[in-house]
Amino acid sequence: MRLEAYGKALALVAGLLLTAAFAPAAFEWKLPPGVAPPPVPVDNPMSDAKVALGRKLFYDADLSIDGTMSCATCHEQRRGFTDSNRTHPGVHGDPGKRNVQTLANVGWHGALTWGDPGVKTLEAQALIPIAGSKPVEMGFAGQEAVLTARLAGQACYRKMFGEAFPEAGGEVSMSTIAKALAAFQRTLVSFDSPYDQRRRGQAVVASAEAERGERLFKANCAGCHAGPLFTDADKPRFHRIDAPFAGDRGLGDVTGKAADAGRFRTPSLRNVALSAPYLHDGSAPTLETAIRRHRAAMRLGNREVAELVAFLDTLTDETFVTDPRFSLPKPGCGP
Ligand code: HEC
Ligand code: HEC
Structure with a gap:
């Protein structure tokens, strides 16, 4: 009886230790006083590893079919994550339809883009430039497998997807790419003017x-x-x-x-x-x-x-x- 209780207590302690070892450290927002964090979808919790991966993806021209264009080509930090063009042509010379939007505090926007109430999350939005066709921007429409294979072929990305998405076994998919980009963009906070x-x-x-x-x-x-x-x-x-x-x-x-x-x-x-x-x-x-x-x-x-x-x-x-x-x-x- 006593032994059994002792065993239970030991199991409990071991369990707690295991949880502590495997639970990712809580994400620290570092927001100014009085600012509450933006809404975060339950299936895409924030973590440092995910934000780091999203940042790397945001700046990587491998996210365009011909390797010439990253998110940052159109969203330049020094211009508040916009660019200086009326519209920005995509990889195949499609002239682009609209002016590039700022990404400052974009995590709080309840609908994304200039005119579409249906684009509600950063996860959904991220796939539009990568694989959209009206207009073509980064050029992966119908060729998503080329992108996931390209990233999964790099040791560095295999490591980072592993750290960012342990629950998905580090899978490199359009869904995990979009989730990481969204997590990074939720950190683009501008309240220090x-x-x-x-x-x-x-x-x-x-x-x-x-x-x-x-x-x-x-x-x-x-x-x-x-x-x-x-x-x-x-x-x-x-x-x-x-x-x-x-x-x-x-x-x-x-x-x-x-x-x-x-x-x-x-x-x-x-x-x-x-x-x-x-x-x-x-x-x-x-x-x-x-x-x-x-x-x-x-x-x-x-x-x-x-x-x-x-x-x-x-x-x-x-x-x-x-x-x-x-x-x-x-x-x-x-x-
Ligand atoms: C009725 C709502 C409304 C009011 C009131 C309003 N705006 Fe706007 N503003 C908008 C919308 C919508 C756009 C985008 C319109 C478009 O692109 O055709 C816009 C665009 C802008 C832009 C361009 C921003 C960019 O990134 O392209 C500036 C600058 C601006 N407004 C400043 C002002 C100022 C200053 C006032 C007050 C005199 C004002 N707005 C009043 C809704 C409004
Ligand atoms: C070719 C230029 C270009 C590239 C590359 C590009 N964007 Fe954009 N981005 C735009 C334009 C233009 C808009 C406005 C689109 C619209 O209203 O239809 C926009 C809008 C957005 C918005 C919506 C902002 C808001 O407040 O609603 C987000 C978020 C965004 N882009 C993120 C990204 C990410 C992430 C990438 C990389 C995967 C990316 N963009 C690549 C041009 C670009």
Whole structure:
């Protein structure tokens, strides 16, 4: 009897030790005070190993069929994870349909892309550039097996998929590739601009022009570019601002409803000073032009638009665009 109890206790201790040895260390978000982590799908928990793998994949041109293009080719960190083109051609010269979106705080967006409420998770979105065909970007449509074989053929990736997906036996599949990319992108957090620092009570002074711009912004713009995300994409909402939309009807192309023609998801304005040109088709070369395309700006004079631009400049987060955790990783196989 006593022996039996002793055995049970031993088994329990051994069990606890085993759990401790095999459970991955809890992921540490390192978010600024007052910011809750973004939603994470239950079947794709965060881990350091997965984020490291996602970062390596994000910067790897092996994710395009001809080895010339990575996610970072279009999403450049120094431009807030956008690029400077109106649209960015894919590997086969397809001209591209829309302006590259920022990835700052993308983990909080409830619908992804400029106009499709059906793309709800980063896991689902990641497969669009890799294997989509409207437009072709990285070129693996129908040839997904080429990509998984290419990655599984590299010792470094075998090790990293093993560490990131122990429950799946380190399988290299479109699903694990998408999950790792999603985990990395959930860490792309931008809350350290002069605007944020001021809100946290740090000694950062805004110009009188930017302060007037902030008041104008609250009155005219914050209904859609709402809250600390500067978008209502967490809800998500789609609006027609009265900018031209010839050839791309945004939400209207997805729902087929005339009332949805020209409605797009509100873009985040974080780091917007770094991401010219603007709007879904990149047709606005400057912030002034982008603002002028809004019905909401009709009553505003040139001076007020300049004040709004001065305010938007305070949303540039130098920490975010230079953070080494988000940059091209060193060659090698680990975090
Ligand atoms: C050829 C350029 C190009 C490449 C390569 C590319 N993207 Fe994009 N990305 C875009 C464009 C353009 C959009 C907007 C698409 C739309 O609205 O239809 C976008 C949108 C996104 C979004 C949605 C952001 C939001 O707020 O809704 C995410 C996330 C994203 N890309 C991640 C990735 C990942 C991950 C990769 C690599 C697997 C990648 N992209 C490769 C051009 C590119
Ligand atoms: C009714 C909702 C709404 C209001 C109000 C609004 N916006 Fe927008 N904003 C949008 C949408 C939607 C887009 C994308 C439109 C498109 O691409 O055709 C956009 C685009 C932008 C862009 C371009 C961003 C980029 O990355 O391309 C800027 C800059 C901008 N808005 C600033 C403002 C300012 C400043 C105000 C206030 C004067 C304002 N917006 C008011 C919804 C709104």
